[in-house]
Amino acid sequence: MGGIRALFAALVVAIASPILAQEASEAPADGTEVALVTADGQPDYAAWEETASRAEVLSEAGRGSAFALTRLREEIVGWRDVFAAARAANAARIATVQAQIDSLGAVPGEDAPTEDPRVASRRAGLEEQLARLRAPGLLAQEAYVHADGLIGEIDSLTRSRQAAALLSRSASPLDPRLWPELTDAVGTRLLGLWKEVTTSVRSEPRREVFGRNWPIALALLSIGAMLLTRGRSWLTRLGTRATANRTKGRFRGAHAANVIRLALSVAEALIPLLGFTALTAGVETTGLFGTRASALLQSVPLAAACVLGTSWLAGRFLSTERNNPPPFDFPPEVKQSAAGRLRQSGWILAAALLARGFLAVGDIAPEVRAALMLPIYVLLSVVVFRFGRCLAAAGRPRDSDDDSILFRRRLVIYVGRAISGVAAASPVLMILGFHRAGSALLLPSVITLGLLGVLIVLQWFATDLYALLLRREDGIRDALLPVLVGFALFLLALPILALIWGARPEDLAEAWTRFLGGISVGETQLSPKQFAMFGLVFGLGWALTRLVQGTLRSTVLPKTQFDAGAQNAIVAGLGYLGLTLAALLAFTIAGLDLSNLAIVAGALSVGIGFGLQNIVQNFVSGIILLIERPISEGDWIEVGPRMGYVRDISVRSTRIETFDRTDVIVPNADLVSGQVVNWTRGNLVGRIIMPVSVAYGNDVDHVTRLLRDIAEAHPMVLLSPPPAVVLAGFGADVLNFEIRAIIRDVNFGTTTRSEINQEIAKRFLAEHIHTAAPPALPAPPPKPAA
Template sequence: MTIRRIWLALGRPAIFWAVAGAFLVTAAALGNAARAESSAPPEPPSLESIKSSLDEIEAGVDREDVTAEMLAGFRQTLNATTDSLRGKIEDLEPRANELHQRLDQLGPAPAKDAPPESADVANERADLTKQFSEVDGDLKQARVLSLRAEQLSDRVSQRRHALYAQELFARSPSVLNPSFWMDTLRAFPIELRAEHAVVQTWLSERGDGLRWTAGLLIVAAIIALAIGLSRWWFPRLIAHPTDTRSAKAWVALWVFIWYAARTPLAAAAALLAFDALDLLTSRVEEIAEGLVAGIAAASFSYGVARGLFAPREPQRRLLQEDDRTALCFHNHLVWSARALGVLVVSQVVHKTLFAPLIITVATNALFAAITAGFLTHLVIRLRQIKKDRGEALVAAAWAHPVGLLVAVFIALALIAGYAGLAAFVALRVIVAAAAIGALYLLLVITQTLFSTIGEQTAKGQTLAADLGISAGTLGFGAAVLSAAIRVILILASFLVIIGPWEVSTADLFDTVRNIPFGFKIGEIHVSFEAVFTAVLVLFLLLIVTRIVQRWLETELLPRTKLEPSLQLSIVTIFGYVGAITAIGLALSGLGFDLQKVALIAGALSVGIGFGLQSVVSNFVCGLILLTERPIRVGDSIVVKGEEGWVRRVRVRATEIETFDRASVIIPNSEFITGVVKNWTRANTLGRIVIKVGVAYDSDPVQVREILLDIASAHPQIVQSPPPGVFLLEFGEGALEFELRCVVADVEKALSVRSDLNYAIIKRFREADIEIPHQQRELRWRAEEPDKDRTGPFSWSFRPSGDGGESRKL
């Protein structure tokens, strides 16, 4: 008990100081190694040596007896050559451009009949011309060699794939043939002697006790750190309630990451420490790298199994499976992946020690047979679970038939003598199971992540407020980003599962390494780095344009004396100029000549003129409206029978708001080619006309004075020009007067007209002035009955002498 208490009290500090000391030793060793490497940088090869190396590789690729190891060596040489040529091209291009610009500044040499130039200028031109010719020649040769290296790299890859296909479908002895296993046992001592020789050489060449002590201390510290994190830190990390699917998904993700990365990172750290301390020979280092790769393969599948199935923690299980089914899938995936890890390590050992070919074939056969056994056992266990439960299993619907078919195929391939094909199928099955499991987990995490920042959630609204955008915009961007991530995950899993037959670590590293160098479109070389830079420049310039627009719209222009419509025009035109500038700079960054782009745009304008004539017409008319400003925001206009206020002037169309509060979108071409009545173009004044009739016995002068008094008393009626009253005509039943006046705000003309009408009625009644209305008179008259009528009376209705009417029926 005393020892246990002392350990509990000192265990964690001891681990901490051990880890700290290990990291200090590792850092010192790595620093010394880095300084030793940087003290003597290798000299880059010349173009002639590179050309000779490419000639040797081209001759070797076409040989009939070329092997996969030779092709792998060719590929490494080509990778180094390509890197060297790219460095030379990057160094020569600026020098060539600089010399060319200096020659352009000097200009061509004068003609024979022209006055001679100074000797200094002539000597400078000759010197620059010579330098430019040398640099340009080296640059062209480097570009040609770089293209040749790329072509040879493609040929090497094609030849490697062809050799791998031949090995894959090569016949070997059947696993049922006893002589095959006897030959394997007889060849096995050869590899053991090679292993013994490698170990003896390793210990004799790297037998420094001090460095071994430091290396073992570092390994012990790494193991202690991994154990300490696994026991104390990681359980606290995932100690959260898992009552929701979102919580289960996050816990499953952390479990997957931890178990997939813990052991490989520890092994890689130990390998780096041993390599920094110079404790590994070349062959031992190759075997150690293979060991790390095997551990990584087994750990990845283990992390997927623990994250998805959680055999000992059903409360956080992400898949809806019972304990027995989850445990069954977990165990079979873990042990199959461990078999794959052993295969990876074994193949690296066989390759490093130059083991006999029959041992490699036997290893492949054993791996395939073990995988087929796991699949068969999985099918039997699922059938037993289904029988015990008495109902169908969700997972068994696809796992049972697929596992059975693959197991039968592998068994038949082994019996027929296709051990390579059987091992390949077994490998793809395990990779597919791990990749699909990881894909499912990452898809669930993606859905969970973006569902928490939706426009309807509190986190989404808070994030939108922090970013200064609307919640709807954030939701749309989150939906697009979520879809893009899911597509990328699915494509990556698809490529991993059904990728090329022969994908080695070197191929993968070469692909990743060549990503920044891009591809070609015609004569233009487009790199992914240039694409990323162009997109970044476009995005940043658009953001800057938007910020400056907002500043102009809200800060600067409102403080000037410019009209609001002119302010809007300035802001809009600045936005278009900024967008065009951003697009031009992005295209220039990609290597596109803007003059050629302008020529292409000019050629396309012909087709655009026919196909999108109305759109282009509205666009041009929109620019005219923004520059000439025949209408402005806030104007009261009448166009195409629609009357209202101008609310927005855009490039394609203009929005007006009618007096009914309805928005009407009118194409801009209507404002340029049609007739537009603008009530407020020069000012807001507007004239109103009110007609009124009075009885013939009224005093016209009194009527005139009353109307002028009413108009002059209204606050919205301007006095310059003054109101006017006119006696226009003598009507049938009244004297026809007309009151004409100008209102200060034409938008209030209707209310002013109503006010004047009310005032006229009131004042006329006070002055006993009658406003006559049309009268009708109905008369009865007896007549002789018509011949065609049977009744004794008839009706008549006609106008009377005093303006009435009489009607006859």
């Protein structure tokens, strides 16, 4: 049951691996690393060569026990950390000497004037000093590469052995020749356990140990018994109080109820587990039991964890009291059936753990152990197969599902079919003799399925807690933060999944070391530390830029004589400048050499020139708009058939709000290279032209004076220059006049036209001025001929 043990130890390993790697690289004063260096602090290369020779012999011969390879690997990892630290030896002096050499300039060519001997002598001395300073780092780099390669060879040898053991075939558990050995193995262990218990109780040394430890043992037993007997009543009282507080108004809604239920359910699972752990520790503390009984007792907490954990997961994930979101909104009958199968699997896993603890002590053939464990695994496969069928049936599409929900329901169906296939294949493999492959396929699949269920429940808890903090009930599942929490939980579960599926803690530590070491891009080394430093410095620069922009926009610029467009241009330009400086400063502090990226940038320039030319053109046009300011925010402009107010000028485009209250996104290049009419550039004064038509026969001078009086009387029309009325031309039936007037604000042009037209209609009616010729009278009928 290595997968189950890995599930409970994975979190500790995932946290301890980076800590141990960090401690190994910090050279403790009294640790192993002190023996790896000489008195002057340099690596002991003689001792390293001895260690490397042993590792090379084992790697070439492909021999050595798993324990020996593990110890040797740990020793080489320590050497590698020493060499990693030694690679940076004399770094400050090397940088200073290199700067001195660069200041002297390059060696003159053949056709160049002869260099002064003093300069040449000084350069030669500095180059000799530089070579001497670089030697320790180069030796450490070579040794680091050597150690890293040996670690890879040992890992490769270990993995090949694991794969060979996994695919090895032994006798079938159903072979009748194994049945006598099965009976003998069970009987021998039962008899040995009984003898061990009876002998230990009568043993005088063990009684002395019990005499010393009985107070601690009694305390642990009392705590365990109290937790098992009284824990549920305590939780019932706590749940009653929490429900009362929620009904009083402190916590309301379905999300609050889900949070309270989850907290109580976790406590209901942990308190009995702590009780079993305390009881087991109390029994072991008595000292009255030997190796066989201790091995069996140590399996009790894990067995209890399997039972309690599967029961908790069934109660939370498959609870009929909770309305799960799609695609986990299973029908009640499916929930009930799947919950029963899940609880059954917990009991079977607990039985498997206790059986392994029973068989742990003493020599036993692998095929005999597999035959004894086969009934438990077959029973577990049957339960898991039925659970997979429940999942496949629960994932059937609904009529109201959209595409995203359909995709997730298909995933549930695929998972159910996959787990059913694994449950059907594992017993077959065990019966054929591949018992390691069968157990390595079944147990990790079951534990992985349980881990995914726990992750989903935790993501639901994050969603409910987020809704509770925001005091919202609707639309909270579409928020970004709960999704990010779920993604983070999945990333944290990756090391646990790796351990469940057979990865070693050494593999995780090595992966963490590789991650901290970063990746190489050309001659540039990119590490997570550099990325974190870059993000921190750039984030601080971005926040400072936004702070300065906000201060200027709200405090400084409103007190100046700049108009709104100029203020916006200053703030936007300062933002671009601040972000550029923040990026350059972040690159510099993080230690990222931009010169090494020049080749990559040159190669990408061709693609940028062809594929991104429109984006670059719009970006440059946006900069031109902010500098020249032919248009500003709030201007009334006309671009092609579109007319409206400029609401925002960004890097790539400009947003125009039309008079229909719709937004039009115009690329900046169209505003710079195209024809744009700015109605309010500089000032709001503008001219309106209003055509007026009157019928023939009206007095032209009278109409002209009347229209001029009407225009001058309007408050929006400027009298300097005065409005003009012109006779624009002669139509077929009318005289065409035009009122040309300058108004104070062109934004009110439509309103001004409407008011002047209304006044014209009133005055024309009062003055009996006809706007069209009267209709012609019908011709009289012809007289009859005489």
